Amino acid sequence: MSNPDHYSFVFLEIFSQEGGIQAYVKDILQAYLSLIKQSSKLAKTDIFLLRDSPDCHNPFSTELINFHYLKTLPPWKGRIKLAYTLLIHLIQKRPKKVFCGHINLAPLIQFFCQPLGIPYTVLTYGKEVWKPLPPQQQKALQNAEAIWTISRYSRDCLCQANNIDPKTVEILPCIVDGNQFTPGKKPIELIEKYDLKDAKILMTVARLWSGDIYKGVDVTIRALPKILQSFPNIRYLIIGRGDDRPRLEQLTKALGVGDRVIFAGFVPNEDLANHYRVADAYIMPSQEGFGIVYLEAMACGIPVLSGDADGSADPLQDGKLGWRVPHRDSDAVAQGCLEILQGNDQRCHGEWLRQETLDQFSPEALSQKLAQLL
Structure with missing residues (x-):
């Protein structure tokens, strides 16, 4: 039976690289953190990071979230470490939902979550899912409780290329910081x-x-x-x-x-x-x-x-x-x-x-x- 007060997230990396996907994930995490801070009943949260290390700068570090840093050399050890750590976590904690932060992680998430009866959501960004994916990744998307993506166009490309029901896809758009980007005179x-x-x-x-x-x-x-x-x-x-x-x-x-x-x-x-x-x-x-x-x-x-x-x-x-x-x-x-x-x-x-x-x-x-x- 799942734990109604527990969420788990799994990402490739957030802090060790800069890019569109990383920026998008940071915005989602910031929004998530604001929600659990406002909640009278805080959700217990674990975040697994395959390619980030404990010495990275993490602006989201808080007692409300347990971060698992899994970066290793060579990288293949990190993948084994993630699989082992995540499986133990899922068996022991039985989170209400698991959020998969990249299509490359989706087959692993499906492989663990489905037998345990834990629903999972796959976050997608753009071009990485616009073309026909390998069968394992397609299957992981088709069996997800939900898929999140950034725009209607990305949803349509994803669904058409990979035989996905559009009804399972939710739009969670990119955003802009209106405090950083403001009008002003030409400098x-x-x-x-x-x-x-x-x-x-x-x-x-x-x-x-x-x-x-x-x-x-x-x-x-x-x-x-x-x-x-x-x-x-x-x-x-x-x-x-x-x-x-x-x-x-x-x-x-x-x-x-x-x-x-x-x-x-x-x-x-x-x-x-x-x-x-x-x-x-x-x-x-x-x-x-x-x-x-x-x-x-x-x-x-x-x-x-x-x-x-x-x-x-x-x-x-x-x-x-x-x-x-x-x-x-x-x-x-x-x-x-x-x-x-x-x-x-x-x-x-x-x-x-x-x-x-x-x-x-x-x-x-x-x-x-x-x-x-x-």
Whole structure:
């Protein structure tokens, strides 16, 4: 019989790496922690971390949660240690539910939980479940009590590729910290640093990896000649690093817009909000599972443009909050940019844009959604 006051979570890692999945998990943990602190009957919680070690910085460390750090060298020992530790835990504690933080862990969770009669939920993020998965992983998803994912698009890709009933999938979206990402005047120090005085500024934050050309940086560069006809003072600020930068730099030269594009390189997360404030428009005609960057820009009051066939439909609220265009169509991108720069549309009103964003995608909204799911 399961223990009604006990939850267990199993993750690959949260603290030893930075990335979209890790950031998403941290937001969920923060929301979960706020819920159990508010509860008059606190749920006992164990969190198992395959690749994190006890010396990592854990901002969620609390007496309310028991963290199990299982990182080992060589890594295969950690997998054995996780299997052994988790099985003993499940037999002894019989948690009410187990939450599996990555599809790679799902077969193990199913193998242990099903015979013990413990329901489990699988958390998914994006591309890792958009294509047909190995049979064991598909089976683990099909037998889960629930699956959580970040957007309707991710849900649809997951279900279509892996024969999953959409009714078992719940949307638990990404969020933005409205205290970190706030509107403000264009920072003079950044205007001077990037030589942007009197310019109209487009901006993108993206990895510049050759495997990630879907981000659409090259499409935006191709749109610049047309935008220049109406806004000769246009500049395009690209934040990010990666092995695709030489190709993109060559493209700017080939199109004669090399003097219009600034490759800013890597910018630490704590400096991102100031960089968003520099922009007149955030442009990323991409194919995203969700697109947290759109939330960050809109929370700073900056209008946005995205692709029209991906998870950005959720943060842009199906176009209510921004421009959605065919993601490889440079003419459509150019036209969207021109409309944003003219500033006549409600979607350019920064205060309204910020409020509409935070109403749906704040930490408080995530806590409310998580409370419903739990």
